[in-house]
Amino acid sequence: MSESTLRIGVLMPEVLGTYGDTGNAIVLKERARRRGIAAEVVKVGLLDAIPESLDIYALGGGEDTAQSLAAQKLREDPGLMRALDAGRPLLAICASLQVLGHWYRDARDQRVAGLGVLDITTDPQGSRSIGELVSEPILEGLTETLTGFENHGGGTVLGPEAKPLGRVVKGTGNGTPEGCEPAPVAYDGVVQGSIIATYMHGPCLARNPELADLLISRATGLELEPLEVPGVGALRAERLGTLGV
Numbered sequence: 001m002s003e004s005t006l007r008i009g010v011l012m013p014e015v016l017g018t019y020g021d022t023g024n025a026i027v028l029k030e031r032a033r034r035r036g037i038a039a040e041v042v043k044v045g046l047l048d049a050i051p052e053s054l055d056i057y058a059l060g061g062g063e064d065t066a067q068s069l070a071a072q073k074l075r076e077d078p079g080l081m082r083a084l085d086a087g088r089p090l091l092a093i094c095a096s097l098q099v100l101g102h103w104y105r106d107a108r109d110q111r112v113a114g115l116g117v118l119d120i121t122t123d124p125q126g127s128r129s130i131g132e133l134v135s136e137p138i139l140e141g142l143t144e145t146l147t148g149f150e151n152h153g154g155g156t157v158l159g160p161e162a163k164p165l166g167r168v169v170k171g172t173g174n175g176t177p178e179g180c181e182p183a184p185v186a187y188d189g190v191v192q193g194s195i196i197a198t199y200m201h202g203p204c205l206a207r208n209p210e211l212a213d214l215l216i217s218r219a220t221g222l223e224l225e226p227l228e229v230p231g232v233g234a235l236r237a238e239r240l241g242t243l244g245v
């Protein structure tokens with residue numbers, strides 16, 4: 001953490017913020033604050049320069065047209081790339097997962113260049129994946145079942161530099177491009193360097209506090225004591241319970 005306050009950046013919420021994804025930054029701030037760590041959310045709009053020295057970056061999901069504006073912005077503004085070069089943690093949801101890859105092809109068959117910081121590519125699946133998404137984490141430091149909501153047309157293929165976040169128990173996760181054979185085991189998300197990306201909306205961190213704490217730990221270098229936030233356990237139990245998980 002660079003200063004005494006944990007600075008959590010939400011990038012382009014006007015184009016990357018479906019399903020309450022900007023709530024991820026609020027969860028990070030609140031979980032830090034309840035442990036006595038001063039924290040603030042910094043909103044960085046589409047027309048603002050992206051600061052390179054924020055402590056955590058959060059990017060949400062978006063519709064195809066909005067998503068292409070975000071992709072263009074990230075290709076032109078060096079701020080996020082510099083932050084990633086410095087190893088700053090970043091959480092990316094759905095559309096922003098796709099945008100951080102080499103390229104993605106959207107529903108109108110437009111191939112859009114991404115930032116290329118994730119070794120992934122995305123093509124249309126041919127149908128949308130909509131519904132609850134549950135996975136068992138693979139990333140070290142996570143033990144609790146991951147729960148979220150997915151709604152995406154893209155199917156993402158990981159290259160050798162990218163590792164998945166979790167093994168899918170319910171739902172689609174990264175999916176399969178149309179015409180390709182589905183892998184025998186389905187995975188959700190991408191982990192590469194300081195980036196954790198997933199198809200889970202929810203907002204993801206409201207449903208998965210362990211993931212929120214992992215990001216805060218990485219940003220602050222602190223080992224965090226457990227924190228019970230009223231309602232979170234009940235929310236997880238209710239969401240997982242509806243699926244019989």
Ligand SMILES: NC(=O)CC[C@H](N)C(=O)O
Nearest residue numbers: 061062094095152153154
């Ligand atoms: N929910 C989202 O972020 C959607 C991402 C992208 N537009 C897709 O449909 O694949």
